[in-house]
Amino acid sequence: MEVLLIHIVRTKMYDDRRGGRGGGRGGPRGGRGGRGGSRGGRSSDRSQDRGNRFGGSRGGRDGGRGGSRGFGGRDRGGRDGRDDFRSNFKNEQPGGALRKIRWDTITLTPFQKNFYNPHPNVQMRSMAEVEAYRSQHQITVKGRDVPPPSVYFEEGGFPDYAMKEILKQGFPHPTPIQAQGWPIALSGRDMVGIAQTGSGKTLAYILPAIVHIINQPRLLRDEGPIVLVLAPTRELAQQIQQVATDFGQNVQVRNTCIFGGAPKGPQGRMLERGVEIVIATPGRLIDFLEKNTTNLHRCTYLVLDEADRMLDMGFEPQIRKIIEQIRPDRQVLMWSATWPKEVQNLAEEFLVDYIQINIGSLSLSANHNILQIVDVCEEWEKNDKLLTLLNEISSEEETKTIIFAETKRKVDDITKTINRAGWHALAIHGDKNQQDRDYVLGQFRQNPGAILVATDVAARGLEAHACREHG
Numbered sequence: 001m002e003v004l005l006i007h008i009v010r011t012k013m014y015d016d017r018r019g020g021r022g023g024g025r026g027g028p029r030g031g032r033g034g035r036g037g038s039r040g041g042r043s044s045d046r047s048q049d050r051g052n053r054f055g056g057s058r059g060g061r062d063g064g065r066g067g068s069r070g071f072g073g074r075d076r077g078g079r080d081g082r083d084d085f086r087s088n089f090k091n092e093q094p095g096g097a098l099r100k101i102r103w104d105t106i107t108l109t110p111f112q113k114n115f116y117n118p119h120p121n122v123q124m125r126s127m128a129e130v131e132a133y134r135s136q137h138q139i140t141v142k143g144r145d146v147p148p149p150s151v152y153f154e155e156g157g158f159p160d161y162a163m164k165e166i167l168k169q170g171f172p173h174p175t176p177i178q179a180q181g182w183p184i185a186l187s188g189r190d191m192v193g194i195a196q197t198g199s200g201k202t203l204a205y206i207l208p209a210i211v212h213i214i215n216q217p218r219l220l221r222d223e224g225p226i227v228l229v230l231a232p233t234r235e236l237a238q239q240i241q242q243v244a245t246d247f248g249q250n251v252q253v254r255n256t257c258i259f260g261g262a263p264k265g266p267q268g269r270m271l272e273r274g275v276e277i278v279i280a281t282p283g284r285l286i287d288f289l290e291k292n293t294t295n296l297h298r299c300t301y302l303v304l305d306e307a308d309r310m311l312d313m314g315f316e317p318q319i320r321k322i323i324e325q326i327r328p329d330r331q332v333l334m335w336s337a338t339w340p341k342e343v344q345n346l347a348e349e350f351l352v353d354y355i356q357i358n359i360g361s362l363s364l365s366a367n368h369n370i371l372q373i374v375d376v377c378e379e380w381e382k383n384d385k386l387l388t389l390l391n392e393i394s395s396e397e398e399t400k401t402i403i404f405a406e407t408k409r410k411v412d413d414i415t416k417t418i419n420r421a422g423w424h425a426l427a428i429h430g431d432k433n434q435q436d437r438d439y440v441l442g443q444f445r446q447n448p449g450a451i452l453v454a455t456d457v458a459a460r461g462l463e464a465h466a467c468r469e470h471g
Helices: 046-052 118-126 127-136 160-169 176-186 199-215 234-251 265-271 282-290 307-312 318-322 340-350 378-395 408-420 436-444
Strands: 003-010 139-142 191-194 227-230 255-258 277-280 301-304 330-336 355-359 372-376 400-404 425-428 451-452 469-471
Touching: 127 139, 127 160, 127 400, 139 176, 160 199, 160 234, 176 191, 176 199, 176 355, 199 227, 199 301, 199 330, 227 234, 227 282, 227 318, 234 255, 234 277, 234 436, 255 265, 265 282, 277 282, 307 318, 307 330, 307 340, 307 355, 318 340, 330 340, 330 425, 372 378, 378 400, 378 408, 408 425, 425 436
Parallel strands: 003 372, 003 469, 191 330, 191 355, 227 277, 227 301, 255 277, 301 330, 400 451, 400 469, 425 451
Antiparallel strands: 139 355
16 A cells, blocks of 8 residues: 655644644633633643633643633533543543442452464474564563464464454454464453554454454343453444444344444443443543443453553543453553653553564654655745645546644635635544544545545555555
């Protein structure tokens, strides 16, 4: 897959520090929630001062939450204008109504989590061959008793129904993270997988999850899920759900996807009926846990997908509250595109005797499969350069284009500019409701020459083939 990434950036770098342009007018205009964030502040500190002066309780985070209660009002600075992943809690402390479970006072029912039975081909493979495969695919492993990779699908030890679905999907061979991750996950070990987005991480934990589920006692009424997958955004959560449905439907492994921005009623009813797999964003899951709509007492397989992204978005308190509700002898699989100190600390605290897999370099670096071109220009030149670029791209067949912008207002402005010039562009950001988002993503995937303009709500977890990105 060929990917071209072009950055069109302005020369006046001081604009980024002012917040007036970078802050996005309080997302957007902060709902005019009392001057604490109506213009994004100029800086988060100045926005904080204004919010306090006029009764704003939370000032403004880079202009996004300014004026949450300006002039004593309860408008919360444009609640509808926030991106989905900015969780909205009634209490200052996320999950404040959740009681920490004292697991040391509870007699836990034992469960099985080691289902790994090495294939004869794997057992016959020499250590030199194993190391050659790892070296070829830039796989590094760290930990105790790391099992060798399953180089071919037949060596994974998966049931026939899973193999049929793999053949149906047309996968030629396991990706490196799948080949090395499957034996570890099936062994019941905790693990950290570090690989770039699009490396096949979802299937690396969903297939072992289904094997784990079918070897546990069936769910009873009012019991929560056996497998919990936490993801940072609704778009990523929905893609994970599709993989879980594809591979779980033939063995009656039910799943549901819960996230903010959609009605709670249907999501709550699915949880009450009982599902084996819950894919959730942290904020909405805590809402249901606080209301006792579901519980995590049966959860024995926990996945933290895009862990670095969740921490970047401030979800660490929610993640901690959720993990407190899960039995301590659970199996935990953490997946991340990068390995910053915050993710390392989380792994050290909540994973036990874990194995770490890394595909490629541990340091944050550019993807070598992507050609990147940086065009430094004045702010007023950017629209003309973008339209010129779209002219060049449109001459090629079946080329999708994603344009990233910093703020929701900028996304709308760019979309209007492109549409006025004769193309058809679609926009996606936090102000769009779920129906609009689904429609936009569906159109983008189906149309060969689609143009999508987005905020970072679509920065990860968007699958689009033959895509050109600009920002």
